Amino acid sequence: ETGVTQTPRHLVMGMTNKKSLKCEQHLGHNAMYWYKQSAKKPLELMFVYSLEERVENNSVPSRFSPECPNSSHLFLHLHTLQPEDSALYLCASGSVGVQFFGPGTRLTVL
Amino acid sequence: SQKIEQNSEALNIQEGKTATLTCNYTNYSPAYLQWYRQDPGRGPVFLLLIRENEKEKRKERLKVTFDTTLKQSLFHITASQPADSATYLCALDSHNTDKLIFGTGTRLQVFP
Numbered sequence: 314e315t316g317v318t319q320t321p322r323h324l325v326m327g328m329t330n331k332k333s334l335k336c337e338q339h340l341g342h343n344a345m346y347w348y349k350q351s352a353k354k355p356l357e358l359m360f361v362y363s364l365e366e367r368v369e370n371n372s373v374p375s376r377f378s379p380e381c382p383n384s385s386h387l388f389l390h391l392h393t394l395q396p397e398d399s400a401l402y403l404c405a406s407g408s409v410g411v412q413f414f415g416p417g418t419r420l421t422v423l
Numbered sequence: 424s425q426k427i428e429q430n431s432e433a434l435n436i437q438e439g440k441t442a443t444l445t446c447n448y449t450n451y452s453p454a455y456l457q458w459y460r461q462d463p464g465r466g467p468v469f470l471l472l473i474r475e476n477e478k479e480k481r482k483e484r485l486k487v488t489f490d491t492t493l494k495q496s497l498f499h500i501t502a503s504q505p506a507d508s509a510t511y512l513c514a515l516d517s518h519n520t521d522k523l524i525f526g527t528g529t530r531l532q533v534f535p
Contacts, residue, residue, distance in 0.1 A: 317466075353431075353527065354527065355427070355512075355524075355525045355526055355527045355528075356467075356512070356525040358522060358523075358524075361522060369522065401464070403466050403467075405466070410455060410457070410472065410516055410523070411457065411469050411472060412467075412469065412523060413469065414466030414467050414468070415466050416464075416465055416466050417464070417465065417466050419464065
């Protein structure tokens with residue numbers, strides 16, 4: 314395993330629900346990332362945290378809200394999502410350019 | 424506009440042969456290029472990193488080349504095995520940051 318864990322692995326939610334994705338890394342990295350992966354599309358970078366500060370927000374809708382309470386944990390809070398938000402959400406941590414990914418959360422929005 | 428292109432069609436090869444995957448990019452000047460492997464329903468796994476001043480890098484049965492003039496990287500798997508079947512992603516750094524820009528990946532299928 315890569316040392317990056319994500320929970321839950323699968324999530325089904327309605328458009329009015331609020332849920333959170335959790336990511337934890339045990340590699341001592343200072344940078345953490347959220348990506349969205351949809352079928353036939355490249356990985357889309359959503360958010361970057363470096364030393365617990367958000368340094369990147371790639372025009373992500375406000376219905377996605379990240380939180381990084383410390384260098385080992387990263388959350389993605391979800392509310393009032395749309396069916397097109399259904400995808401694999403990947404967390405990664407990084408050091409000197411190389412990124413280590415978690416197994417992802419498969420999200421389905423009904 | 425910036426673009427990373429990988430062959431979107433699956434590559435099917437026979438076990439024991441060499442698989443060669445291509446990554447082309449435009450309007451980038453990356454400091455390095457990386458290759459990742461991704462299995463269905465899993466996160467990508469880092470394989471190799473090659474810097475702009477390196478022409479070739481090897482790791483066991485893997486070899487990567489990087490031609491900054493052609494703006495192309497080739498990824499080779501020699502003596503391929505069915506266990507090598509996966510999607511392979513190339514990724515470039517963005518403006519010397521820790522941000523990576525990924526290609527769509529090429530699915531490799533090695534059959535016995």
